[in-house]
Amino acid sequence: MNDRKSPRIYRRETPPVMRGRIGYRNAEPYLRRDFDYRCAYCGVHEQLKGGPQAFCIDHFKPRSKGGAVNDYNNLYWVCIPCNMIKHDKWPTNEQRRRGYRFADPCREQDYGVHFVESDEGILRPLTPCGEYHVSMLRLNRAWLQQHRQERIRRWMRFREASQLQDELKRVVQTRPVNAETQMMHRLLSFLSEEIEALQSELTVAIPWIPTENDI
Numbered sequence: 569m570n571d572r573k574s575p576r577i578y579r580r581e582t583p584p585v586m587r588g589r590i591g592y593r594n595a596e597p598y599l600r601r602d603f604d605y606r607c608a609y610c611g612v613h614e615q616l617k618g619g620p621q622a623f624c625i626d627h628f629k630p631r632s633k634g635g636a637v638n639d640y641n642n643l644y645w646v647c648i649p650c651n652m653i654k655h656d657k658w659p660t661n662e663q664r665r666r667g668y669r670f671a672d673p674c675r676e677q678d679y680g681v682h683f684v685e686s687d688e689g690i691l692r693p694l695t696p697c698g699e700y701h702v703s704m705l706r707l708n709r710a711w712l713q714q715h716r717q718e719r720i721r722r723w724m725r726f727r728e729a730s731q732l733q734d735e736l737k738r739v740v741q742t743r744p745v746n747a748e749t750q751m752m753h754r755l756l757s758f759l760s761e762e763i764e765a766l767q768s769e770l771t772v773a774i775p776w777i778p779t780e781n782d783i
């Protein structure tokens with residue numbers, strides 16, 4: 569269960585000195601660590617996009633809308649598609665009054681508070697902020713939705729394989745060593761390889777987003 573009061577992302581790094589028009593670029597290694605090598609918005613891991621070259625620094629409040637250029641707290645590590653889609657979008661004063669704004673993962677919990685995930689891997693807004701955030705960042709674009717569905721399938725497979733492994737282990741322990749139990753041991757080592765592979769895939773999958781049933 570999410571702690572709904574604390575932000576999703578904690579900054580732990582001491583920011584570097586940043587000056588001038590592109591001084592903020594010095595922050596890249598610090599941001600990568602603070603954002604756990606993932607996009608601040610869609611949650612995709614660098615490894616799934618071929619490495620850090622598929623990522624860049626985003627100014628949460630755009631420079632063109634008065635956002636600070638070299639303030640570490642205005643810098644977010646994001647995938648290039650999210651950066652291009654977000655561009656210089658920012659809510660108007662009127663929209664803000666009605667609650668329409670980007671959710672800020674460094675200052676609040678967004679997953680499970682402003683939006684939840686459906687069984688089909690679609691993000692469903694719960695608040696005006698969630699509505700603005702999900703639609704402006706196009707967080708239901710096909711690639712992300714497919715990836716979330718794939719992650720759900722892998723989680724189910726992982727759970728099933730782990731249960732099967734436990735049951736088989738119990739059975740093997742009670743039997744004398746014979747051809748049948750030798751086959752079971754082969755099955756067990758096959759299962760543990762499968763579980764290990766699923767585990768490493770899940771480590772870089774888009775993080776779990778609470779569903780309607782979880783909150």
Ligand SMILES: [Zn+2]
Pocket residue numbers: 607608609610611612646647648649650651
């Ligand atoms: Zn992204």
